[in-house]
Amino acid sequence: MARHRRYTVMLYLLMSITISAARAQSLLGFGGTRADEERALERKFDAFLNKDDQKMWMHRMSAQPHHIGSAFDKENLEYVASLFRSWGFQTSIETFYVLFPTPKVRTLELLEPAKFAVARGEPEVEGDTTSRLVSEELPLYNAYSPDGDVRGELVYVNYGVPADYDELQELGVDVKGKIVIARYGGSWRGIKPKVAAEHGAVGCIIYSDPRDDGYFEGDVYPKGAFRNNEGGQRGSVLDMPVYSGDPLTPGIGATKDARRLPRDSVTVIPKIPVLPISYHDALPLLQAMSGPVAPEPWRGALPITYHCGAGPALVHLKVQSSWDLVPIYDVIAKIQGSTYPDEWVIRGNHEDAWVFGAGDPLSGLVGLLAEAQAVGKLAGQGWKPKRTMVYCVWDGEEEGLFGSTEWVETHFDELRQKAALYVNTDGSGRGFLGVAGSHTLQRFVSQVARDVRDPEYGVSVFDRLRARMIDTAPPEELESLRARPDLPIGALGSGSDYTPFLQHLGIAALNVGYGGEDGGGSYHSAYDSYDYYVRFGDPTFSYEVALAQTTGRMMLRCADADILPFEFTDFTETVKKYVSDVVKLADNMRNETHETNRRIEEHTLLWNADPTKTFVVPAEKAPVPFLNFAPLQNALATLEDRTQELRGAFDSAGAAPSKDTAEKLDLLLKDFEHSLTLAGGLPGRPWYVHEIYAPGRYTGYGVKTLPAIREAIELREWGEADNEIGVVSNVLTQSNELLAQIHALVSGNPFRPNTSPGDR
């Protein structure tokens, strides 16, 4: 009892949240004067950050193309490893072997009504030193396009998402046997050939429209930052929402001797050949099309009338790759924790790039390196983190998060035991702090953001982000946004190396970067160069330092805190919103279905159509039933109660925890994220186990929250939706039990699990 009382007093100090200015000095997870000590450490840390080093590293590592399989990629990673060693980290390089296609043939030609062959793209431009290394670059291609040789009439499919095909159907345009041309944007690129193939297309061209990515947005490179006429976007088209990592070794590490799937049984490789092109090359193709004029939102910024086709433009598309097994190299560098060596706080950024990758990924990587160098220097002065800090530099991210995924899959059991959280960065630039991730860390993130100074205005990056959020919020959200002590963070879908940690391993993760004032169009192009970055990315490198200050604080605070800085009220508030979202989604679909059916019956759709143009009245859809959301709402109600109870217990708690208790508490706190997972995974994609956040099956990078429920509703699978509501409710019940355990530990009460989903 006495122990408990002392322990809870301390917890009050540890866990209470700094809302008012008067309490601005306290820190989540730190007791007594420990927050002041931590801040003193951070001031030392800041002093070790050096933007000249960052510039030098970026300049050096972006000197040549460093995609996987290239000599320079390996050289960079060995260089990074040598840096970590020099800073005192226990450093190793782990090698995996992954499938990697590089283009042998990439032919796209317009056959009718006039001949035109697409160019290679991305020639040397003035003032960009590395752009002259054209022969060493991977050309414009979509890695993992299957080999194919097809010809067909063109159909323009806008962004190529499922709704676009519904519109095409109304326009009487069918893509069966045709080659679709889709513009980048609106979804992750891999969705485009996937949906095209599902509708019977035989090939897929993806181009960068200047409306979304070119002169419409601003002056083009090298005059300005935006994508020029001949620029293009490379990228993988593996169906990442099914699983990430090497396509031949789903769920297991792609070690040398791993059991590999035969390539033809791999489900994440698209079914039809796909090739990305520049808008220079897209123009003659689109110009040669006829058929219905594209719906207004489909029209881009090329100086033409956009038509849907099919044809008369007839094209020939041939893609052939060399399908090789290539080694990738992850650099793993550790500083051992002094108190809790088996609690790992993990940080990562990838190194591999499509070409020179100054922005993506090196702008993030040099932040990580500056941070690690400073941590190394602190350790050199005798400081030790309580928990083990693990710095990871991933290879093979661009192909499908290979380095991170294979490492997580290889060390799955150990990581399940030890990993407390993962902090990811990737490309970063100038402007506003952007953070997305586990909402149990939302308050922690705001505390960090309050302590980092914006280089441009000298206020906190929190204040700047708050200003942006206020400026872009819908009016009805303004008051609550102004009133809240912390700022909402986004949810994570996919698109960088947090995915295997958050959605496969089930640990809390954050993705961090700066941006919003570095707009441009160098993404996945040969112009994502050092020369570009120092003009348009972060010319003064002051945001590179701010990035290191931000993620450095996250790492140091997590490594050093008395207990891990998770907090649950924000999580509960967020889940409540997600539940309300899926209920609304079903309600809206019900209303819309009813309304559309009514318009079909009363001929409104028909009589609104111009009879001289093709308009196929859509078929009526079955009415949307009412779903039984009660189990979910009951589980949520319990979650709210548990969160409140826990908050109360922390607020009224007493003394500091013993090391043993703190360790137990950490274990429960870090396992909270895992309690949100289900071993069997999401429907149709067992690799993804998180029931709150997942990339969308038809959005790709874009997140779907409560994915199993939401996607069942979106796909009108009502039985599955009802079933998944039950599944997710059970998962939340499992989380509620964990919260009860934490509560018991905090309040000293015996643990009394209550698992009834209907219990409030």
Added chain:
Amino acid sequence: MARHRRYTVMLYLLMSITISAARAQSLLGFGGTRADEERALERKFDAFLNKDDQKMWMHRMSAQPHHIGSAFDKENLEYVASLFRSWGFQTSIETFYVLFPTPKVRTLELLEPAKFAVARGEPEVEGDTTSRLVSEELPLYNAYSPDGDVRGELVYVNYGVPADYDELQELGVDVKGKIVIARYGGSWRGIKPKVAAEHGAVGCIIYSDPRDDGYFEGDVYPKGAFRNNEGGQRGSVLDMPVYSGDPLTPGIGATKDARRLPRDSVTVIPKIPVLPISYHDALPLLQAMSGPVAPEPWRGALPITYHCGAGPALVHLKVQSSWDLVPIYDVIAKIQGSTYPDEWVIRGNHEDAWVFGAGDPLSGLVGLLAEAQAVGKLAGQGWKPKRTMVYCVWDGEEEGLFGSTEWVETHFDELRQKAALYVNTDGSGRGFLGVAGSHTLQRFVSQVARDVRDPEYGVSVFDRLRARMIDTAPPEELESLRARPDLPIGALGSGSDYTPFLQHLGIAALNVGYGGEDGGGSYHSAYDSYDYYVRFGDPTFSYEVALAQTTGRMMLRCADADILPFEFTDFTETVKKYVSDVVKLADNMRNETHETNRRIEEHTLLWNADPTKTFVVPAEKAPVPFLNFAPLQNALATLEDRTQELRGAFDSAGAAPSKDTAEKLDLLLKDFEHSLTLAGGLPGRPWYVHEIYAPGRYTGYGVKTLPAIREAIELREWGEADNEIGVVSNVLTQSNELLAQIHALVSGNPFRPNTSPGDR
């Protein structure tokens, strides 16, 4: 008493509204079997409509340019007069003399950074016979641009409306001493030089951006219907929202000996030279600009990055005109009414065009002619209208509604006595019925629309329009839209010949046309030709017939009804919405001002801005006070009561009115529109006397409802707003008195005026 009882029984039949299918045979204003007789007459009328005549007339009258002052304009009008005479109308031509500038010099050249001189525009195109008559056409120019010779750096001002200049100020761009380039759209063209001059610009270029009017919308002429590279838009830039008609004779007829203003004292002529150009000519100008990238909504569809300037593009603009007094010719043709010869039902369409004008105005005119021919044939068979039918073919509409305005001004007193309503048409095409005008005629319009068959689907044009309205309505308005027996009609601003009738004379007016499926970009260009119209306007001329059926029914029913077919519940419902709109406008401005001031104070706007770009934080604005809307709300409440009472009286009314009573009732009914006017007119523009509808001072054609109140609020003139609320309330009180008189006449009760605005 007895007389009253008989009279009211009849009124029940006359005035009750045909809502249900079961009562589909009754007609507003017609009693007993009179509706059946009227419909039988309309069937005869329909049989006399002949699309071949319409085609022939259009072909003939569009053979050469027929702007005012041209020989062919006069020839057309004399031809039209001869047609009317041949159909048995009492026909006269009235001549007025108006100021009309035609270009002597129109120079626009880019001086820096490269030389470029704008072309003449609109060359001959294949398949368009009249397009070869280039030397006979008026070139691209804005009539009533003052003479001027200026040079200056270019500033791109988007549509050139006041809000655009607020944005430029935030971007740190000043137009003082500069030449602005604005795109067509977003407001009536005359607003652009007016606002530019108010901000200190020295010249104004207006161009057609392909985003709004060109290839973005569809294939361009002659391949498709949209404005091509070298096409342009002529048009007057007289400040029509101040007064319409000849600029030298405001308020009085421009007869030969009229007292004329000296040209330099005319306020409606812009202050700076202005010239319209094609997008072919705009491209090099816009391309040569630098400065801040234009805000996203400002960007058009040219293949460039849109910059605001100022400069470095430097241009020279010189406009010089021959300012002549030219004669214009109105054709006025009458068929005398048999019963009420001094009640005039007036119909009009203009004949003059900028060039060939097949669409604008001949597509409307041939509807009017077919209608008049059929009316003439009915009369030739012995039928006589009860009221006098007046058909007017106006000259000089394009310059500023000259023909109609001068006629109304010349015959003001007679028209005040006799004119019952005015039905206008102008360009018309294929698609949906469009009607705007006095809401006392809304129910009448729906009855007509139910009786005209849509040529494409064979359903009523009412059903097609209803389908369109349902398809485009915001979800929250769907149920009320479906439930209502009639369809809402729009309010009239300006832009065609209804303006002098509705807003200066104060009689009920309608503007009628078909469109929505004839989209294109021939407006005010040399390609608005017969060849264009038969391909893209209304190829089968079936909507030309439908137009004649529609306006013909309106004219015949008004001319023949036992009493005029006005109805007040729709009017009251509409005014109620306008009152709620202005209250909301003030509330929204109050909230927005408060919010913006708050963002300025809390630095949100500043911290959201990229400090490497110019951003001038706007000054705080004085808070928006609460206005006293009570007088308006009380007057509205009385209006609602009066309308209900009147409705009740009609519903419970008995017998048919005597000729004498009907005449008295007609007089009151037609005077209702006039009761909505104020002799002193709107603030700053005494010519406009209507207190419910007016063109906006800063929108031009676009309507402002309750204009005196609305514009005072928009301009933040709070004292004036409060004052105008009182003024408009008094006007509504005056209308309420008239309704009381009508009620007394209908119910047989003695007239008891109650003028207290607070009375409910």
